[in-house]
Amino acid sequence: MAGRIREEDIKRVRDASPIADVIGEYLQLRPAGADNLRGLCPFHEERTPSFYVRPSRGVFYCFGCAQGGDVIAFVMKHDHLTFVEAVERLAGRAGIQLRYEEGSAAPRSQQSYRTRLLEAHKVAHEYFMEHLATPEAAPAREFLAERGFDAQVAEHFQLGYAPAGWENLVRHLRARRFTDKEILDSGLASPGRHGPMDRFRGRLIWPIKDLAGDVIGFGARRLDEHDTGPKYLNTPETPLYKKSQVLYGIELAKREIARRQQAVIVEGYTDVMACHLAGVPTAIATCGTAFGTEHIKILRRLIHDDAELGSGISRAQIIFTFDGDEAGRKAAERAFAEDQRFVNQTYVAIEPNGMDPCELRQHKGDAAVRELIAQRVPLYEFALRSTVDQYDLDTAEGQIAALDAAAPIVASIKDWSLRQRYAVRLSGWLGLPDEKLVLRRIGQQGRQGRGGRRAAPRPEPPGQGALFLVDPNDPKLFLEREALKLALQYPAHTGPEFDEIEPEAFVAEPYAKVRHAIAEAGGASSGVAGEAWLERVREHAPDDQVRSLVTELAVEPLRDQRPNGAGEPDPRYVTAILARVQERHVSRRIAEVKSRLQRVNPTERPDEHNRLFGELIALEQYRRGLLERGIEGL
Template structure:
């Protein structure tokens, strides 16, 4: 078995894996000033972005959940990998061949399980795509052609064909060196009476990719009447594929979703294809499951969903009763978004794929453009079927729709829809309708907390209910100056110079700050001639534990509260204030000693200490004058 990856190769992986690019595959990042980028944290729910990336130092940190690290740590956390697996994955993407301490290059069989399963899926996708051109795949090509897709379209989306044989894929992957256990673990095969057999047979298959573009599963549509399986068969739950947190087409749509601040949620693989080809490149779909909370988290990160009413999520559903039920289920999840949500329903029940075949690309674009706010759609769906020409019918419709209005968490929006409901019903008594909605709202949410929208607070991750009180006051100006000085030491060590290295760790009031100061000393001090990213990595390597390492990461990402004419001036001010504090302690010690001496009997020692006191008082005055700029 291969040994530890060589340190120089790990450093090369970090160097050739730009953190902004790697993180940007999973969430949208925007300029936060000072060379930093920000986005919505992928590791906890939040309404406003607290996830920061500093490309110059190759680090990320979330000020909401206090998680942070380098590019390798991000891949570990986001894809649940070990350190070695994360390095191997980044190395593969960067084209780096890793060497191990025991010598030689890593053989394929020694790669981590995830890497093996990813590679097996890539080989399977290539196999299926090649099979689509075979004579046997005529039914698959006919299926695509009837839905308006050409060979180039199938190639663009990686559509393939699974032969009707029992072991066609298994034999192919065995020949490529993959073990049976990996094919079963990947969901590409299942155990048969005499060994593994292909999971997908005689079906058209779509590769399902994660946000980074790796194939992690397949969706397969049956083509033959004798196939007694479901119409669509998806990869089962595997170490790679979790259908509740995968969006088909998100890898292709993510850049346009971020640029347009729009996501269009459709119901199937062919619908995604039709939308993209028709000029709606923000379309995505779930993979064999209802749209849920994990899907929302992914979309919010891609949308940078922080500014209310600026972006939009559009759900497309069939116009039949099943489509309406799906839309109402989406309504239950709507208020997890900050941005606006809409529903686009084709009255004749055509889905985007059929709509494109019958009426062309423009009809698909028109469907998306004709969207209705999801709240309005949900309320109107409740009042359909009631006789609004009678008082009894209007009252019954009000009782049916009022609970929907009452469940809107934004108080102002709830009131506006109550007024609209009055108009749609023709009751013409806004106060009556508002009272009815308020009664139901009070009943439904008796103890609801509110957030910035007037709605329920987000159910994001929170820290421990009770945190141990620190032994220092973090709001103490002296402690805050220490923190600023350490930020400079981590981010811009050159502006501090050897004067910083003369300050001992015990001069820092906050124990965590003293620990970071010790790490800086252990790494060689701020005058070590290395670049910004290398310096941050060096400090993290010297950290004695995760707590100190996390603080170093935070200090490397947190903006410096600049307060001066220049970096040099600010650094000088902070150094002066810290040294002034050191001198003040020395003055106090000398005064204490002088108080214990008898000047008549211990003249020589008294005079020496008094001279030192005068010199220190002069030094303190000079330092205080230098440090005025940091106040």
């Protein structure tokens, strides 16, 4: 196959890409027992984490949607890449030069198209950064200086300048052997009468990156008053850039967001810069669109705040900062509509004089920016106060009108205890001492909101058919499942003892197929371990469902609660599980022999009767030994 990556290079990439480090760049992982990490699944919406990573085995698995595999599979699934594209991305991350079947490196025509677009953005970014120091870019540097950003800051945030002219960047990219189609598809140019023309011209440039740190688009600020284009111009929708899924500054802020359990949402690029410089390194911004569901998913995976789900208490904080004008207030109210998708607390921080973080830092210094964030108020409170302030509370009519306007907001709060507390506070803000009236009005709004609506059918988790080949909680199959987990996760501890278990001991068909794949891979005593062992077993699995089950079993924690200090299973537990699996199989054999023995007349067929009787005695003795081993370890 033309352009196929050499197998030894794929192995190098996999070995140089620790799965916990790679996945940790996309979402927060926390310890979950011996050699296990856990986080919120990036492949389906969930509040309680069911996504597990097993670093020592190099695999991940989600028990909610059945997605699983190695580090390459994760990048493929998360970033919607082909196998080759995922390997190329990981190779770039690890600094590995890939070799292809036909030569020492892939011809450009054989590189994945997505990789080509990323490379075009990288070249364009370098081009823009180089031009920020040119005489033509003086207005861009002045713009930054006026807002308190010097050359060192510009370098830190990797800002650039797009020179004026219609084809400067296009010619530069062509010289680097990018095709016109690649240049247009990347969003770096727009179609013109005579071919592609630069999209960004005479503007200050901000690079927009994904979680992995790759440049996927740009934001550009108009500098010339004669420029009739928009004040801010962003990359259009492209195969790389989806504005509903990108957040400016996320690659800089992600680790602090995870560490501090906090994200500060600001409105502009310069606000992100101001916050980071002022000591608020969790600031990020949307790019030409309102903060929405896809942004929420990204933050929830980073923050991973689920420990106290259902209690109404949360340590994580999402803080929105908006201009103090009406537009900012409406933006805050829109954010309120999305708030309950979080498992965390959401706040609003608005400067009384209407200054954004960049202006605040410029006029009052870094401490003022930090103080703005520190004085945040809960988003519920902000939405209610903003609504109430629109009415004349000095009149009875105004009070009741404000109550009717605010009641739906309180009624929409899902947490019952929090809803009750805000109802009492609303009573005080309105100057209505009759709390029962307020509660009654809110209750009516809640019933009206629910009335006449049919609950939407609950969608089945993706991949559920593949996941539940067998009930993982079936007590009758517990021993079979645990034995397979031991053989896949700790082959050196099970070795010949597992391999001696007859295949027929696994009565569940999916488990029997996994047992067969283990045998075909050389058995637990083959001497292979870790990622190589799991990869070999998966290669011998008969289909994708069994491969998925292998990954699931390789990640699922053991039921034993007595791991030793090295995070390995208690040897007694290993012996007990394997002995009990074999004992159950022997018990079934004993029942079969007894049944046959009852059907044999000892007078008519004495030889067969004696043979079966001797077999029964041997099986009973073997069973007693297995029982003793099993009882000792469980």
